[in-house]
Amino acid sequence: MGANDKEFVKEITPRSVDFSQWYLDIVLKAEMMDYAPVKGCMAIRPYGYAIWENIQRLLDQRFKATGHKNAYFPLFIPESLLQKEAEHVEGFAPEVALVTHGGNEKLAERLVVRPTSEAIICSMYARWIQSWRDLPILYNQWCNVVRWEKNTRPFLRTTEFLWQEGHTVHATEEEAEEETLKMLEVYREFAETELALPVISGLKTEREKFAGALRTYTIEALMTDGRALQAGTSHNLGQHFARAFEIRFLDKDDELKYAWQTSWGASTRLIGAIIMVHGDDRGLKLPPRVAPVQGVIVPILTKKQKEQVLEASRELLARLGESFRMELDDREGYSPGWKFNEWEMKGVPVRLELGPRDLEAGGVTAVRRDTGEKIFLSQDNLEDSLEKLLDEIQQNLFQQALDYRIANTRRASSYAEFVEILEEHRGFIQAGWCGERACEEQVKDDTRATIRCIPFHQEHEDKGICLSCGKQGEHLVYYARAY
Amino acid sequence: MGANDKEFVKEITPRSVDFSQWYLDIVLKAEMMDYAPVKGCMAIRPYGYAIWENIQRLLDQRFKATGHKNAYFPLFIPESLLQKEAEHVEGFAPEVALVTHGGNEKLAERLVVRPTSEAIICSMYARWIQSWRDLPILYNQWCNVVRWEKNTRPFLRTTEFLWQEGHTVHATEEEAEEETLKMLEVYREFAETELALPVISGLKTEREKFAGALRTYTIEALMTDGRALQAGTSHNLGQHFARAFEIRFLDKDDELKYAWQTSWGASTRLIGAIIMVHGDDRGLKLPPRVAPVQGVIVPILTKKQKEQVLEASRELLARLGESFRMELDDREGYSPGWKFNEWEMKGVPVRLELGPRDLEAGGVTAVRRDTGEKIFLSQDNLEDSLEKLLDEIQQNLFQQALDYRIANTRRASSYAEFVEILEEHRGFIQAGWCGERACEEQVKDDTRATIRCIPFHQEHEDKGICLSCGKQGEHLVYYARAY
Numbered sequence A, B: 001m002g003a004n005d006k007e008f009v010k011e012i013t014p015r016s017v018d019f020s021q022w023y024l025d026i027v028l029k030a031e032m033m034d035y036a037p038v039k040g041c042m043a044i045r046p047y048g049y050a051i052w053e054n055i056q057r058l059l060d061q062r063f064k065a066t067g068h069k070n071a072y073f074p075l076f077i078p079e080s081l082l083q084k085e086a087e088h089v090e091g092f093a094p095e096v097a098l099v100t101h102g103g104n105e106k107l108a109e110r111l112v113v114r115p116t117s118e119a120i121i122c123s124m125y126a127r128w129i130q131s132w133r134d135l136p137i138l139y140n141q142w143c144n145v146v147r148w149e150k151n152t153r154p155f156l157r158t159t160e161f162l163w164q165e166g167h168t169v170h171a172t173e174e175e176a177e178e179e180t181l182k183m184l185e186v187y188r189e190f191a192e193t194e195l196a197l198p199v200i201s202g203l204k205t206e207r208e209k210f211a212g213a214l215r216t217y218t219i220e221a222l223m224t225d226g227r228a229l230q231a232g233t234s235h236n237l238g239q240h241f242a243r244a245f246e247i248r249f250l251d252k253d254d255e256l257k258y259a260w261q262t263s264w265g266a267s268t269r270l271i272g273a274i275i276m277v278h279g280d281d282r283g284l285k286l287p288p289r290v291a292p293v294q295g296v297i298v299p300i301l302t303k304k305q306k307e308q309v310l311e312a313s314r315e316l317l318a319r320l321g322e323s324f325r326m327e328l329d330d331r332e333g334y335s336p337g338w339k340f341n342e343w344e345m346k347g348v349p350v351r352l353e354l355g356p357r358d359l360e361a362g363g364v365t366a367v368r369r370d371t372g373e374k375i376f377l378s379q380d381n382l383e384d385s386l387e388k389l390l391d392e393i394q395q396n397l398f399q400q401a402l403d404y405r406i407a408n409t410r411r412a413s414s415y416a417e418f419v420e421i422l423e424e425h426r427g428f429i430q431a432g433w434c435g436e437r438a439c440e441e442q443v444k445d446d447t448r449a450t451i452r453c454i455p456f457h458q459e460h461e462d463k464g465i466c467l468s469c470g471k472q473g474e475h476l477v478y479y480a481r482a483y
Helices: A003-010 A019-029 A046-065 A086-095 A118-128 A173-194 A240-245 A269-278 A306-320 A336-345 A356-361 A382-407 A415-424 A437-447 B003-010 B019-029 B046-065 B086-095 B118-128 B173-194 B240-245 B269-278 B306-320 B336-345 B356-360 B382-407 B415-424 B437-447
Strands: A033-035 A042-044 A076-078 A097-102 A105-113 A137-146 A160-170 A200-203 A215-222 A228-238 A248-250 A256-258 A260-267 A295-299 A326-328 A350-354 A363-368 A374-378 A409-411 A428-433 A450-455 A475-480 B033-035 B042-044 B076-078 B097-102 B105-113 B137-146 B160-170 B200-203 B215-222 B228-238 B248-250 B256-258 B260-267 B295-299 B326-328 B350-354 B363-368 B374-378 B409-411 B428-433 B450-455 B475-480
Touching: A019 A033, A019 A269, A033 B118, A042 A046, A042 B118, A046 A137, A046 A160, A046 A173, A046 A269, A076 A118, A086 A240, A097 B105, A105 B097, A118 A137, A118 A160, A118 A240, A118 B033, A137 B137, A160 A173, A173 A200, A173 A215, A173 A228, A173 A260, A215 A269, A215 A382, A215 A450, A215 A475, A228 A240, A228 A269, A240 A260, A260 A269, A269 A382, A295 A306, A295 A336, A306 A326, A306 A350, A306 A356, A306 A382, A336 A350, A350 A356, A350 A382, A356 A363, A363 A382, A374 A382, A382 A409, A415 A428, A415 A437, A428 A450, A437 A450, B019 B033, B019 B269, B042 B046, B046 B137, B046 B160, B046 B173, B046 B269, B076 B118, B086 B240, B118 B137, B118 B160, B118 B240, B160 B173, B173 B200, B173 B215, B173 B228, B173 B260, B215 B269, B215 B382, B215 B450, B215 B475, B228 B240, B228 B269, B240 B260, B260 B269, B269 B382, B295 B306, B295 B336, B306 B326, B306 B350, B306 B356, B306 B382, B336 B350, B350 B356, B350 B382, B356 B363, B363 B382, B374 B382, B382 B409, B415 B428, B415 B437, B428 B450, B437 B450
Parallel strands: A295 A326, A295 A350, A409 A428, B295 B326, B295 B350, B409 B428
Antiparallel strands: A033 A042, A076 A105, A097 A105, A097 B097, A137 A160, A160 A260, A200 A215, A200 A450, A215 A228, A228 A260, A248 A256, A350 A363, A363 A374, A428 A475, A450 A475, B033 B042, B076 B105, B097 B105, B137 B160, B160 B260, B200 B215, B200 B450, B215 B228, B228 B260, B248 B256, B350 B363, B363 B374, B428 B475, B450 B475
């Protein structure tokens, strides 16, 4: 490692020293974002936004394949509409931004900048739905939302963020529950396949559910500092909003009934999850399926063969650019070593080194970001080899994250054990819970750990005792400190 | 035409009776939008939003092909930032929405909901640009913006609307001008190719330019009520914002210089243009390249062969759905005639009628929305035939719109003639202009017609005399009443 290289890596705080600073160093240095001159807001720079574009494309395909259509509803919600559903307003009113003036005049009614769109969308659905023939309604919207957060962190919790929110309406409770679970499964499959993020699916407790929902389901991922992150949620809204907004339909049996609803969302915080699950002390490690740049070509230039190597590099870019998201780093004035470090920091899955020797041997040297392994790839079948390599990297990132999660999921059979695990390791802690809110809150107050979810399929598990009250556990839940 | 059909068409006001009401009838009845419970805001329903998704996809491809990357900047702009560029604040301050409270507290500084993003983006660019190596910056963002409008109309002028805004930075004046014109040309080619909208490209007058720009270029389309619509603008910002926001770079000659900037935007008002250029008294006529549904299959069912025809219709949907955006209308309880009317109203370019006779003849009957022509398409090469047909429709829509514009572009050589044309025909009126703002304003005050643009390549044209002052014209301009 040359002097140059040391300089470079020094700029990122090691995870072991300060994980939080490591994260901030990376998002700034990799030019994913920058702080904006509005408290808690950020500018998402092209390298960060390109990941979001890939997330959007891959999620949107899945939404459409499951019969959903996109629509767009207003940014502003009259304050009185937000107040219609009691739990909803209680949950969101403390964190909204309010528009009080428009066009130089004070408004008769204050407008809430949407923190989520149930209220405005339900007011429209009430007009659009009359008959069972109008159901189901399966809409989604991609938009920005604003929640006035006290403590913010890039991508993970910002005053304004980007997300999608699905809003569906159904004739029966069963259909709404089916939709809620279907979309949770879409999130799980998406997170695991495309982001290489292993997640635990399950139900949120009453305390942690969405404000206004009947039930909230979640997918929870484990970051490499041992803290959990909620990566997507799907809510069965029951008839709560239908009753508040008078969404009724004439059913086949000629009876007027309240509709059943769901909503589900995933946001730019997924980018934060990718960083914290896969990154290391050298920087980002991006899963190939969402990486803005899947492979970077770095020409290794010698005085004698400079033009020849550059020409071959350009040809390689043109060839591979047909099938992959590629870059050629032909900047002058930077050493190959400096470029290697920069692209490693930016998490590009594969570096292709092309020098006189590679040319002579009729191929290119591939270096994996995830393992550092060097592999010579022949020009013959280069596309196939690269595709295979990217698939392997994607799989390996998932496997590493899964191994980490398994190694960092522990069972606590007593409160003392629970606290010890939390202090020494963090991670997911499986423990019994009696189902009482008071017990859940006591654990949170004592330890800052919350119930992340009640996982599916635990019928045959030994639930153990409730951490707090010591009674027989009703559920075996996942506890963790969370983002 | 059966009783049912008459009923159906009756719901749309004829254009000749009330063009404005015709437009509103269509956007509501085709379920493109609905009014929201916030003044001047609308909900864009899936059928309208799907057009926007196609516009986004096709424009975004062009932006990326010309080297641009997407990013995302905050919704909120501190009031003091908006005030930095004098002309900019003068233009936008009267129509902004203001956030004064966040998280239950009054804010120390009021926040403007972006009406356009020059101010917030320039504040970031000032941090990101130090050296000529950082240039050019070629960014675009897709987002919502808010302008507090007094008179609103769906898609054409709404308080909140969706758009894209490109913001680029360059080292020289020449590069900025080149970029400005390049993006105007991208808009022109896009509008003509994808939306079948013929446009006039040219320069805006000082009076009509963007608040803060050095020069604004525009593409102007003519609606079938004879009014013009600005369909996209590209601004050379000069160094106006660079000086206000201190965007400087160290050039190759080691001198610190202010940068040169451009911005350019197109919005959901393009959907309004599509409606008003192509629609007729039966409803929408959507250009195939952006139509949410390119072809609809309507099975013609007889008692005897019902199942056979339905089965063949489903097969046809599966087959054509591979290459085209298709729907099958197999709803029960609606006559084929009713369905024909509904899909015509929704502007679907091609209807495919499939009945026992078509089955027997080994094909399907295609009916063009633009001409009403019926064409039998054989199952052999059906994909090719349909693609060819859709291309022909796209071309024909463009040609019809171009013919209309040519027929409705007239030259006025005196003020009396100008007023007469305006009263009798509206449309574009070519006339001389001396270049003085006073003359431009007098014509506007008298007639509500504005100079839409100073077209390119008029060096060898006879400019005639200025309408207002009667002096020799400096330019031959396009006047029109506009949206």
